[in-house]
Amino acid sequence: MIDTLPGPTALPFAVQLKTFADQEGRFQPKLCGLRLIETAQDNGLRMTVKLREFEVKDLLSLTRFFGFSSETFSLAVSMLDRFLAVMKIQPKHLSCVGLCCFYIAIKSSEEEKNVPLANDLIRISQNRFTVSDMMRMEKIILEKLNWKVKAPTALHFLRLFHARIQEQVNGDSKKVLDLDRLEAQLKACHCCFAFSKVKPSLLALALLALEIHEEYEYSSAEGLLEALQEIQQHLGVKDGDLSCVRELVAKCLVEYSSTRCSRPNSQRLRWIISGRTARQLKHSYYKIAHLPTIPESAC
Structure with missing residues (x-):
């Protein structure tokens, strides 16, 4: 069962603060795992700070494009950091991990009617993996996070x-x-x-x-x-x-x-789902090779 936080209530400030403060320590990413990312060399084999930051910016683009809430984005980032801190993933799997964290956050925070199909989310984000890859990764993420999704962000x-x-x-x-x-x-x-x-x-x-x-x-x-x-x-x-x-x-x-900052490129997302582009998409667009098996070695 997915762990959740209590919803908004009229509890006194001190009570609400204690509830969140008592829980935040249990949901903090493991420092040892974060340090491994921090010290990793950019050789294409290990997760790096730069890769993580690019992935979060892509998730911010998707959040803005779909009009999802700040809560969805913050929760997705929380899960992504917690997962990266306990799993040694290869850069080629990062986009799948990030989108899965985002999808879990969407299903946890948004109204059911606003939850997109996984296939549409993959297509709009221009990722090269399949729905089955995504479902497999989602299961791995939930298991590694002990099904504790809604952290106090x-x-x-x-x-x-x-x-x-x-x-x-x-x-x-x-x-x-x-x-x-x-x-x-x-x-x-x-x-x-x-x-x-x-x-x-x-x-x-x-x-x-x-x-x-x-x-x-x-x-x-x-x-x-x-x-x-x-x-x-x-x-x-x-x-x-x-x-x-x-x-x-x-x-x-x-x-x-600053102008030097690499910001999320929402224009790229608008292009891929324009009406003309959607009509021109071929069935072969979705026939993409599966991702390699993801090793489940913890930090």
Whole structure:
């Protein structure tokens, strides 16, 4: 049975925070596995940081194209990092792993009527494997994650913290923190491998801290810092740790917004499913060789 998180409730902030905080440690990617990815040479035989980041950007393209929720994307990234941290996969299998994590997240987070067929998802993402390959990989992923799918992600914490701060402040201060903007920034951070090693709660807190401190340079956002510090105390986060991750977030956002950054190419996706292209597709397009057998050796 797939493990899930409890849905939104009217529980007090402290209770919700404790529930998420108690669970986040159990869903963190294994550091030993992440370090292997970090130190791997780019020789086409091992998973690398660059390959992982490219895959997440592709998933972000698909999320935007289909109009799926931020929750779907964050959950897919969480599962991908957790799986990569326990399995030594070859680069040629990465696109199948990534799309399977994405598909599991879609089925866990989206309404049933919005869940695409696996065959359509493969075609639109322009991947070269079959539905049977995908179903086989999905089973491997679920088994290796012990069927624990719905982890408390940074998005859960971000929304919880944002709601708490909004309760604590008045007037113009409520308008300072735009949740849509914060969620967009979080998606950019998900594309950076460095945040795979950061606790979701700390990443969410750092995003809010960066936004609040930047606002303080231009106006006195009354009560925002106090509300942020209250959450920090609840989490037991040290000032130095928060400052370090906040600087990492700032650097990531600058790089992501620069012209040098390799961003997701949604235009590529629009082309493949245009009406004219769809009508011209031949049956042979789907007759693709199966993937090689995937070794199930853990880290």
